[in-house]
Amino acid sequence: MNTFLSTYWSFCWIYLRPYRWKALFLLLLLLSSIGLQILNPLILRWFIDDVSTYQPFSLLLHTALLFVVIALGEQVVSMLENYQAADLAWLTTNELRTDVMRHCLSLDLDFYQAHTPGEMIERIDGDVNLLSQFFSRFLMAVIANVLFLLGIVAVIWVIDWRIGLSLGLYMLFVLFILVRMGPLAIPFWTASRQASADLFGFLEERLSGTEEVRAFGSASYLLSRLFPLIQRSLHAERRGTLVSVLLWGTSSLLFTLGTAMILGVGAGLFRAGVLTLGVVFLLFTYAQQVAQPLMEITRHLGSFQQAAAGMNRLFTLLRTQPTLTDGSGTQLATRRPGAPAVEFRDVSFSYMGGEPALQNLSFTVAPGQVLGVLGQTGSGKTTLAKLVFRLYDPQHGCISIDGVDIRNERLAGLRASIGFVTQQVQIFHATVRENATMFDSSITDTALLAALRDLGLWEWYQRLPDGLDTMLTAAGDALSAGEAQLLALTRIFLSQPSLIVLDEATARVDPATEGLIERALDRLLHDRTVILIAHRLSTVRRADMLLVLQNGRMREYGTRASLESNPQSHFAHLLRTNDEEVHA
Structure with a gap:
């Protein structure tokens, strides 16, 4: 009492x-x-x-x-x-x-x-x-x-x-x-x-x-x-x-x-x-x-x-307090502009004390490089993406951007500098404008319309009864799976991040729509550091480096060209067998 x-x-x-x-x-x-x-x-x-x-x-x-x-x-x-x-x-x-x-x-x-x-x-x-x-x-x-x-x-x-x-x-x-x-x-x-x-x-x-x-x-x-x-x-x-x-x-x-x-x-x-x-x-x-x-x-x-x-x-x-503590942001505030370098150093992580999702993972992505991440379902690919975006902190090891531990960065600033596109795109019960800009009123309609045109959504936009004021439902009934992915890419395009993480962005679309998404990615990924998580081999054709995961551990890591030319590599084996779906 x-x-x-x-x-x-x-x-x-x-x-x-x-x-x-x-x-x-x-x-x-x-x-x-x-x-x-x-x-x-x-x-x-x-x-x-x-x-x-x-x-x-x-x-x-x-x-x-x-x-x-x-x-x-x-x-x-x-x-x-x-x-x-x-x-x-x-x-x-x-x-x-x-x-x-x-x-x-x-x-x-x-x-x-x-x-x-x-x-x-x-x-x-x-x-x-x-x-x-x-x-x-x-x-x-x-x-x-x-x-x-x-x-x-x-x-x-x-x-x-x-x-x-x-x-x-x-x-x-x-x-x-x-x-x-x-x-x-x-x-x-x-x-x-x-x-x-x-x-x-x-x-x-x-x-x-x-x-x-x-x-x-x-x-x-x-x-x-x-x-x-x-x-x-x-x-x-x-x-x-x-x-x-x-x-x-x-x-x-x-x-x-x-x-x-x-x-x-x-x-x-x-x-x-x-x-x-x-x-x-x-x-x-x-x-x-x-x-x-x-x-x-x-x-x-x-x-x-x-x-x-x-x-x-x-x-x-x-x-109930979050375990993720906000950093000071003082070190990364002075980081040089442009595409950053990303490094995983001996990273291990498990969900809520369960089985390890990632174990002793170490790799580096140079500024402007595209890292393709391959592995079967449950190998830790999505967990890797969530750690980069700092939705979780690893229990062991360090993730750094341009040599600075991301735990020292302010969460808002860190996430604003990273574009994260998942396989499941969240559509809100709001207008097309609000969904595309993620409620950022500082983005003009001119910039938004230009992005829709550049990323292949112009025909879809022209079919909308009220243009940018058209209301979308949370279920996304007015969008196909491919259009939803393109809308997610539009969000990234408008926010202009320096690092982009794509988590199987083309896994659920048909070949024609995948072509639209690939053309959109050509514009979106230019001069940016990219972590490209894939379930299919065709998705990593643009990758400079490849990382193959198996049961949360690194199975292979190297340049795509070297792994492709090495007959002993698992990636070369997948190419020889024409196994489009990765079963690491």
Whole structure:
């Protein structure tokens, strides 16, 4: 409890501080609402006593009109307060959602191997939504309700200190019970949020593979896997709800007993001639109104239970730090312009402590050279590309650019200087312009259109209904596999990197499209250092150097000409057997 509250205060300070004037205005509205709620029963008390003592009709009329005006004012203040609270909730939680998303984008790829996209969506959006109302209103609502209760006790104390004291002790007892019971549901709601995240992760993964599920008739099996997740989510939600209902039932019982106590005391004092009928009505009304702030506190405790579960999960996520540390960038900042040299020096790497993907790998790519990397599936080719782009760091050895360890370079600067094209091209639900420029608004339409023309996408562009403003879907339905690869090459062409890594960029295209891509590569690779990862021999025809991998180790390394002319080399054997697919 104390840990959560201390963290909550720090979050309030961070995310409410930019909107402190809105928060103060919301607090003012809450205080105004409190004053009006306390004042209106007093007016009714005066009205009842005036009627009982046969006061003039004009006085009764004025009292009634005052009651109506105050009641209308209370409704107006309530509407403004609700609007302001919702506005503040969205502003603050959107800031939090942005920070969580920014943090997630900085995490290592290993993290995303352990967490599904559906689970991450549930954390970034679902858990933050749980915090929205609670996050912006909890502090002010608690202050307002406490002040409201104190105001009621003060008014009743003035009328009769014995009743005021009794009511104050009763409210302290109820609050003590509710605060003690509040944390009971936190573990249950934490389990419920995790079960919901697991369910969303399963749905996202399976729905993204709908075509394969239908093709292989796996729907029945997936539904059988879905049922236990739904059942687990149901049971977790039910347990959390039952504990929360127990809190609500306990508070309702306490409110009923409190109202009965106030009515009993008021009736006795009225019969003894100590209190008037109007005062008895006032006591009854305040007894009913006491229930409202106490119920409000109970509701916030219910929100607190769910928000604590969501916040605990968010804290766990935010405490997860990337293992890739940003370098100073001071050495590579002064590196000479032009194509760089790349060196692997005794590099070994394994994924998440598993079997080695690369072992004791050493080679050099001179400035402006094209290195072709061959090997069967699983030999470590893609791992090599990811290490160059520093998506991972090797557990042993060093990768350097122009003699400087890439771990000393700033990640943003390093990746901006490297063009990385994979076999699987990511298309975003955005316009053609945004997909081609990767949301870089500094690239002009003139430069973009010139790149589309130079790289063989002009005919495709001319078929687009809205030109560069045509919306593409995340599934890339408007693009063939070859056009998607050409669009990926366009991204590289526009960013003008000095080092390019191509990971089997022509592996999934037909020969005609491969010809377009090869012509695009002729323009793209000129005067640049290139690491060309290939699955087919035809892809490495432009290579100056060849590296053949087998089970993460170097099998052959040398110039393409020397390996081709050496009858003992594995590369020459592949050429002699006309084995287009590499089976190292």
